[in-house]
Amino acid sequence: MSEAPDAKPSYPWRMEDLVSLCARRGLIFPSSEIYGGINGFWDYGPLGVELKNNLKALWWQRVVRERDDVEGLDSSIICHPRTWEASGHVEHFSDPMVDCRACKKRFRADQLDDAGKCSAREGSSQHDFTPARNFNLMLKTFVGASEDAAAVAWLRAETCQAIFNDFKRVKDASRQKIPFGIAQIGKAFRNEINPRNFTFRSREFEQAELEFFIHPSEREKWFAHWMDERVRFHRDLGLQPDRLRVKHHDTLAHYAKAGADIEFLFPFGWQEIEGIHDRGDWDLSRHSEFSGKDLAITDEETKEHYLPMVIETSVGVDRTCLAVLCNGYEEQKLDDGETRTVLHLHPAVAPIKVAVLPLSKKLAEPAQKLERSLRRRWNTFYDEAGNIGRRYRRQDEVGTPFCVTYDFESETDGQVTVRERDAMTQVRLPIDGVRRWLEERLEVAA
Amino acid sequence: MSEAPDAKPSYPWRMEDLVSLCARRGLIFPSSEIYGGINGFWDYGPLGVELKNNLKALWWQRVVRERDDVEGLDSSIICHPRTWEASGHVEHFSDPMVDCRACKKRFRADQLDDAGKCSAREGSSQHDFTPARNFNLMLKTFVGASEDAAAVAWLRAETCQAIFNDFKRVKDASRQKIPFGIAQIGKAFRNEINPRNFTFRSREFEQAELEFFIHPSEREKWFAHWMDERVRFHRDLGLQPDRLRVKHHDTLAHYAKAGADIEFLFPFGWQEIEGIHDRGDWDLSRHSEFSGKDLAITDEETKEHYLPMVIETSVGVDRTCLAVLCNGYEEQKLDDGETRTVLHLHPAVAPIKVAVLPLSKKLAEPAQKLERSLRRRWNTFYDEAGNIGRRYRRQDEVGTPFCVTYDFESETDGQVTVRERDAMTQVRLPIDGVRRWLEERLEVAA
Numbered sequence: 001m002s003e004a005p006d007a008k009p010s011y012p013w014r015m016e017d018l019v020s021l022c023a024r025r026g027l028i029f030p031s032s033e034i035y036g037g038i039n040g041f042w043d044y045g046p047l048g049v050e051l052k053n054n055l056k057a058l059w060w061q062r063v064v065r066e067r068d069d070v071e072g073l074d075s076s077i078i079c080h081p082r083t084w085e086a087s088g089h090v091e092h093f094s095d096p097m098v099d100c101r102a103c104k105k106r107f108r109a110d111q112l113d114d115a116g117k118c119s120a121r122e123g124s125s126q127h128d129f130t131p132a133r134n135f136n137l138m139l140k141t142f143v144g145a146s147e148d149a150a151a152v153a154w155l156r157a158e159t160c161q162a163i164f165n166d167f168k169r170v171k172d173a174s175r176q177k178i179p180f181g182i183a184q185i186g187k188a189f190r191n192e193i194n195p196r197n198f199t200f201r202s203r204e205f206e207q208a209e210l211e212f213f214i215h216p217s218e219r220e221k222w223f224a225h226w227m228d229e230r231v232r233f234h235r236d237l238g239l240q241p242d243r244l245r246v247k248h249h250d251t252l253a254h255y256a257k258a259g260a261d262i263e264f265l266f267p268f269g270w271q272e273i274e275g276i277h278d279r280g281d282w283d284l285s286r287h288s289e290f291s292g293k294d295l296a297i298t299d300e301e302t303k304e305h306y307l308p309m310v311i312e313t314s315v316g317v318d319r320t321c322l323a324v325l326c327n328g329y330e331e332q333k334l335d336d337g338e339t340r341t342v343l344h345l346h347p348a349v350a351p352i353k354v355a356v357l358p359l360s361k362k363l364a365e366p367a368q369k370l371e372r373s374l375r376r377r378w379n380t381f382y383d384e385a386g387n388i389g390r391r392y393r394r395q396d397e398v399g400t401p402f403c404v405t406y407d408f409e410s411e412t413d414g415q416v417t418v419r420e421r422d423a424m425t426q427v428r429l430p431i432d433g434v435r436r437w438l439e440e441r442l443e444v445a446a
Numbered sequence: 447m448s449e450a451p452d453a454k455p456s457y458p459w460r461m462e463d464l465v466s467l468c469a470r471r472g473l474i475f476p477s478s479e480i481y482g483g484i485n486g487f488w489d490y491g492p493l494g495v496e497l498k499n500n501l502k503a504l505w506w507q508r509v510v511r512e513r514d515d516v517e518g519l520d521s522s523i524i525c526h527p528r529t530w531e532a533s534g535h536v537e538h539f540s541d542p543m544v545d546c547r548a549c550k551k552r553f554r555a556d557q558l559d560d561a562g563k564c565s566a567r568e569g570s571s572q573h574d575f576t577p578a579r580n581f582n583l584m585l586k587t588f589v590g591a592s593e594d595a596a597a598v599a600w601l602r603a604e605t606c607q608a609i610f611n612d613f614k615r616v617k618d619a620s621r622q623k624i625p626f627g628i629a630q631i632g633k634a635f636r637n638e639i640n641p642r643n644f645t646f647r648s649r650e651f652e653q654a655e656l657e658f659f660i661h662p663s664e665r666e667k668w669f670a671h672w673m674d675e676r677v678r679f680h681r682d683l684g685l686q687p688d689r690l691r692v693k694h695h696d697t698l699a700h701y702a703k704a705g706a707d708i709e710f711l712f713p714f715g716w717q718e719i720e721g722i723h724d725r726g727d728w729d730l731s732r733h734s735e736f737s738g739k740d741l742a743i744t745d746e747e748t749k750e751h752y753l754p755m756v757i758e759t760s761v762g763v764d765r766t767c768l769a770v771l772c773n774g775y776e777e778q779k780l781d782d783g784e785t786r787t788v789l790h791l792h793p794a795v796a797p798i799k800v801a802v803l804p805l806s807k808k809l810a811e812p813a814q815k816l817e818r819s820l821r822r823r824w825n826t827f828y829d830e831a832g833n834i835g836r837r838y839r840r841q842d843e844v845g846t847p848f849c850v851t852y853d854f855e856s857e858t859d860g861q862v863t864v865r866e867r868d869a870m871t872q873v874r875l876p877i878d879g880v881r882r883w884l885e886e887r888l889e890v891a892a
Contacts, residue, residue: 026517026619032526032611034737038589038599041524043612046517046620049630053520065825071472071492074499076650077523077633078487080478097591106591139587141601143484143649145543145552145639153484155587155601165478166489173472174492175831184495187523187633193591203589204522291480379511385621 011267011326018267018329019198021341025398027051027325027351028199040195040203042318047398050351050379052206052321055237056185058348059208059315062233063183070181070210071174075162077187078143081153086290087161087283089154094134095193101128106135108193139189139203155189160312163211164283167295171213178297178308179222181212185317197268199318206317213308215299216281222311223258223278230274230313234262234320238346239327245270255282264323273323274315281307324349328399343399344422347442352400353378354438357391359407367406370416370431377435378442396421402441404434457713457772464713464775465644467787471844473497473771473797474645486641486649488764493844496797496825498652498767501683502631504794505654505761508679509629516656517620519630521608524589527599532736533607533729535600540580541639547574552581554639585635585649601635606758609657610729613741617659624743624754625668627658631763643714645764652763659754661745662727668757669704669724676720676759680708680766684792685773691716701728710769719769720761727753770795774845789845790868793888798846799824800884803837805853813852816862816877823881824888842867848887850880 023029026045030037044052064072084090096109102125109132139155156162163170163182170182185208195202214222227246234244243265252259256279261272284307288295298305328344347353354374358367361384371382381400383391388405395403405417416434419426429437469475472491476483490498510518530536542555548571555578585601602608609616609628616628631654641648660668673692680690689711698705702725707718730753734741744751774790793799800820804813807830817828827846829837834851841849851863862880865872875883 023615024619026616029612029615031522031524031608032529033615034611034733034739034741035526035528038522038524038526040589041522043522043608044520045612045616046519049518049520061822066821068828072495073492074490074495076477076484076487076489078477078484078635078650080481080484082481083478135591139589141585141587143486143585143637145581145637162477162489165480166475166491169469169475169479170472170491173470189524191589191591204524287480293480295480375512376507382514 013267013329013331015198015267017331018325021329021397022048022198022325027398028321040192040201042199042202042204047351048321051324051345051349052317054349054351055321055324056206056208056317058237059233059317060183060185062229063181063208063210063313067181069176069179070183070212071170071176073163073166073170073182073184074186075159075166075184077156077189078141078153079156079162079165082290083161083165083287084138084154084157086286087164088286089138089157089161090136093138093157094136096132097135097193098129098132101130102126111194135193137190137192139191156186157190158188158209158314159184159186159207160209160211160314161283163209164287164295167211167213167284167287168293171297178299179212179214179218181210183208183210185209197266197271199322200266200268200271202318205319207314208317209312209314211279211283212311212313214311216306216309219257219278219280219309219311223276226311226313227260227276230276230315231262234264234273234323236346237320237324237349238344239264239323243327247272253279253282255280264319264327266323266326271319272316273319274313277312277314279310279312281309283310284308340393340396342396342421345399345401347401350399350401351379352381352395352398353442354402354404355381355383355391355395355400356404356406357382357388358384359388359405363406363408363410366410370404370406370434374435374438378438392419392424402438459713459775459777461644461713463777464771467775467843468494468644468771473844474767486638486647488645488648488650493797494767497770497791497795498763500795500797501767501770502652502654502763504683505679505763506629506631508675509627509654509656509759513627515622515625516627516629516658517616517622519609519612519616519628520632521605521612521630523602523633523635524587524599525602525608525611528736529607529611529733530584530600530603532732534732535584535603536582539584539603540582542578543581543639544575544578547576548572557640581639583636583638585637602632603636604634604655604760605630605632605653606655606657606760607729609655610733610741613657613659613730613733614739617743624745625658625660625664627656629654629656631655643712643717645768646712646714646717648764651765653760654763655758655760657725657729658757658759660757662752662755665703665724665726665755665757669722672757672759673706673722676722676761677708680710680719680769682792683766683770683795684790685710685769689773693718699725699728701726710765710773712769712772717765718762719765720759723758723760725756725758727755729756730754786839786842788842788867791845791847793847796845796847797825798827798841798844799888800848800850801827801829801837801841801846802850802852803828803834804830805834805851809852809854809856812856816850816852816880820881820884824884838865838870848884 027048031041031043064070098109099106138157142151143153144151247261249259258278262274263270264273284295296307356371374380401421403419415428417426473494477487477489478484510516544555545552584603588597589599590597693707695705704724708720709716710719730741742753802817820826847867849865861874
């Protein structure tokens with residue numbers, strides 16, 4: 001973990017280069033490009049969806065499946081609007097905004113610099129601002145057959161509130177006892193005034209959240225446990241230690257006892273990729289109050305009746321994808337004077353695990369046969385177009401850890417060449433040993 | 447495939463029994479239950495999310511990963527609003543509605559029977575209907591810092607439109623040539639006036655859609671190919687042949703050449719779980735027109751410049767989950783006079799693949815050790831509470847295909863008992879052979 005200062009990092013490449021690679025290779029690109037895009041919304045292409053799904057699967061494996069004390073959930077994006085009154089979002093989840101009477105545009109009151117960019121200023125008029133008013137960041141919609149106030153609903157601003165709604169149901173159905181957690185992955189929406197930094201701050205994003213319910217006497221212990229677990233997760237993903245740090249919050253919400261962010265050093269500076277919070281009993285007490293349902297539990301042994309406290313871990317899936325991409329991107333000078341672009345991705349998140357390349361199109365049949373035998377296990381890729389060096393480069397820049405080359409000798413010696421992405425080392429292996437060899441390198445824990 | 451008539455099926459149980467099991471065991475339950483629920487929204491609990499994820503993974507494996515000619519996508523739920531003008535949804539995706547001037551409620555003009563249930567009728571007043579007006583079924587929201595018309599956006603009513611938006615980008619990034627397809631899984635939203643039949647007709651639901659782009663001369667061939675593929679998928683899931691049928695559409699949209707639904711016989715009748723449509727070049731031509739971008743492609747060999755035609759397969763993920771549950775649910779009379787509830791789920795979609803049960807709590811340690819060794823590969827469950835028969839029943843009713851019992855003899859003979867859910871047969875296996883035995887039964891293609 002770094003003690004690094006707040007200075008900008010010295011990434012030897014520009015963010016535009018990564019953004020361009022992501023679009024060109026179908027990792028991530030703007031939503032609705034043919035209509036000029038829509039600010040704050042992004043699509044994951046053929047390789048991006050594999051990267052993102054791999055990251056989500058790793059989190060699910062680590063946080064849910066490998067533990068006895070965490071249950072999964074997949075709740076609806078729209079839930080009962082009272083949920084957001086109980087959570088405080090309807091009242092407080094807002095930014096102060098001002099409207100300009102002259103140009104009719106709206107600006108954040110604390111970012112009036114942006115108003116200088118307003119086109120109205122280019123003419124002769126001056127801004128004429130209204131007093132600041134709060135503008136809710138939740139996206140509003142209307143459910144049911146009318147558009148009046150009774151039908152207002154919200155797109156969830158975070159996935160965790162449904163976990164509190166469902167706490168009792170999940171606890172009873174799973175026969176869990178305190179301490180235990182409920183985890184879910186899903187989309188959330190925030191009407192950010194100023195989406196920026198590629199996918200880092202967008203209006204539609206994916207969260208992976210865990211709410212871990214504990215006895216009030218064990219807050220420090222579980223906060224420390226989850227902090228360790230989550231830092232380990234990001235390290236295991238291969239994020240460089242000097243680009244990771246934990247920043248403890250100086251100020252806390254009145255109900256919170258501890259809070260910290262795991263930050264990653266992006267090309268645009270240190271930014272949060274995950275938050276870990278001791279939320280006390282704030283959430284369950286508020287939902288008890290607003291729903292009229294007692295969400296306290298009774299300890300079977302001690303008969304103590306109490307509201308569990310909550311330790312939350314909340315990771316931004318898109319942000320972590322972006323961290324993985326920034327962390328892995330390199331424009332590498334080679335000995336022969338050439339430059340190769342390479343994504344050093346952990347094999348567990350790499351969109352393609354192995355590419356199979358026949359040295360010549362004449363070898364397509366046996367090479368395809370090998371590729372098909374690997375396909376049921378991993379996401380594979382078959383490529384017979386272009387010279388072999390160019391095909392290696394194409395795989396390097398999307399982070400494929402291994403390329404298997406089938407050449408003319410393979411026909412007689414029954415062996416193939418496996419080339420590793422980072423060191424570009426090559427080994428010769430019997431064809432029927434390739435799967436096992438790959439298993440040993442791809443199935444390790446992230 | 448059934449030639450069955452339209453009559454209601456003779457399911458020997460009531461839908462409420464399945465709904466009750468789903469809530470009690472944490473498969474599926476209403477969203478926001480503590481607030482009285484919200485009509486048309488459902489949450490998937492700890493076992494439900496595994497079932498649904500398994501089904502999605504199977505589809506992805508079959509439709510995307512095992513094919514060279516299909517690419518994946520994960521687009522944003524909110525896209526540029528012009529998308530829905532091009533698709534025709536803004537203009538046409540609506541139901542005719544009437545308002546009652548007396549009771550202020552809204553009803554579907556073609557379902558005025560429902561008005562009889564209106565509470566206003568219980569008083570003395572009579573309905574006083576306005577003329578019918580069209581009511582759009584898309585959920586509306588507002589993106590950006592104002593709430594005026596310019597900021598209106600829609601929650602997608604189907605996942606496929608983003609596929610058309612991204613067609614060129616994905617084609618170029620993936621270097622695919624016609625014919626090829628783009629597939630995605632994701633949430634969609636429709637403001638259904640009357641959500642019903644458990645999760646069958648809800649307002650938030652998940653689709654798995656494929657748009658397969660072809661040369662105009664190959665429409666029949668590819669329609670037939672995808673029809674075969676998709677019927678095979680549902681059969682392979684274990685849906686009973688006499689509960690599956692293909693219903694060809696009598697009437698088609700003006701641009702369509704063929705269309706059919708794959709229907710499943712639910713307890714509430716034959717209903718669509720998947721649609722397969724020849725959409726012609728309608729979508730790409732509309733998006734070309736509305737975006738001003740030419741979405742036609744040029745064949746590299748023939749130099750022909752043309753708009754590809756589209757064969758679409760669109761499966762409701764929630765509907766297929768529900769079909770799988772209805773298909774598998776049984777209240778089975780046993781020889782000893784007892785009744786057991788069992789979910790006959792295909793192992794590939796079963797939420798828990800294997801439960802490990804020590805015969806006594808004294809055997810917890812070695813049993814847990816075995817369970818942990820299986821956990822990295824499959825979703826497993828460890829249960830030491832209650833008598834062994836009761837523990838088997840708990841696994842039966844959530845569809846766990848195999849239970850492994852560790853007994854006192856296991857300590858000396860190094861063997862365990864594996865019990866199969868459907869036939870309730872038991873075999874004795876060496877502990878270190880369990881994994882391999884399970885692999886042979888769980889890793890087969892769905």
